[in-house]
Amino acid sequence: MDALTALTTRVSSPRLEAPGPSGEDIEQLLQAAIRAPDHGILRPWRFLVLQGEARHKLGDIMVEQLLAKQPDADERSREAMRGKALRAPTLIIAVAEITEGHKVPAWEQILAVGAAVQNMMVAAHAMGIGAMWRTGDMANSELAKARLGFAAKDQVVAYLYLGTPSGPGKPLPAENPADYLRDLP
Numbered sequence: 001m002d003a004l005t006a007l008t009t010r011v012s013s014p015r016l017e018a019p020g021p022s023g024e025d026i027e028q029l030l031q032a033a034i035r036a037p038d039h040g041i042l043r044p045w046r047f048l049v050l051q052g053e054a055r056h057k058l059g060d061i062m063v064e065q066l067l068a069k070q071p072d073a074d075e076r077s078r079e080a081m082r083g084k085a086l087r088a089p090t091l092i093i094a095v096a097e098i099t100e101g102h103k104v105p106a107w108e109q110i111l112a113v114g115a116a117v118q119n120m121m122v123a124a125h126a127m128g129i130g131a132m133w134r135t136g137d138m139a140n141s142e143l144a145k146a147r148l149g150f151a152a153k154d155q156v157v158a159y160l161y162l163g164t165p166s167g168p169g170k171p172l173p174a175e176n177p178a179d180y181l182r183d184l185p
């Protein structure tokens with residue numbers, strides 16, 4: 001698939017199943033990620049690749065995070081939360097490790113990691129791999145961040161779920177770029 005086709009036809013795949021990307025596929029996705037633009041060449045991106053059993057550890061963190069926020073969460077909610085880590089055969093967690101006190105502000109460093117995630121999504125699409133970018137409480141929780149091995153200053157940018165799209169792909173929405181154009185006041 002050529003680059004323009006990949007860029008203009010990508011859709012998210014909320015339902016993913018095995019098989020997940022191979023080791024070689026993951027290497028290619030990461031190569032695409034680290035070609036994202038990066039003001040100051042700070043290389044703020046860090047990636048945690050979780051597959052197989054490692055996802056259960058993430059499930060434990062998700063439950064711990066839920067209980068920190070909602071101590072009375074019942075068994076059903078806890079199990080539903082735990083299951084979120086198993087929604088896809090592979091997950092890449094992307095985190096911005098922020099260089100503080102630099103002329104490049106934190107928001108630009110976070111955007112660079114966002115661009116890296118988008119590069120992975122488009123590369124995955126071009127390779128026939130389904131992907132879904134999720135955040136939610138697990139991206140904004142101090143506890144989760146610490147459990148993932150990061151400091152309070154850092155920002156979890158994406159839980160990128162990867163696998164084989166389950167069922168027919170989502171149709172492309174009819175969108176018109178003109179709807180988003182504005183004139184300079």
Ligand SMILES: Cc1cc2nc3c(=O)[nH]c(=O)nc-3n(C[C@H](O)[C@H](O)[C@H](O)COP(=O)(O)O)c2cc1C
Nearest residue numbers: 010011012013114132133134135136137157158170
């Ligand atoms: C920073 C970011 C965080 C997101 N977090 C979530 C999320 O937690 N849950 C969710 O269902 N979609 C989330 N999305 C949106 C989906 O990944 C997806 O882009 C959206 O459903 C539109 O589908 P499409 O990518 O096929 O156009 C997020 C997107 C971005 C850019």
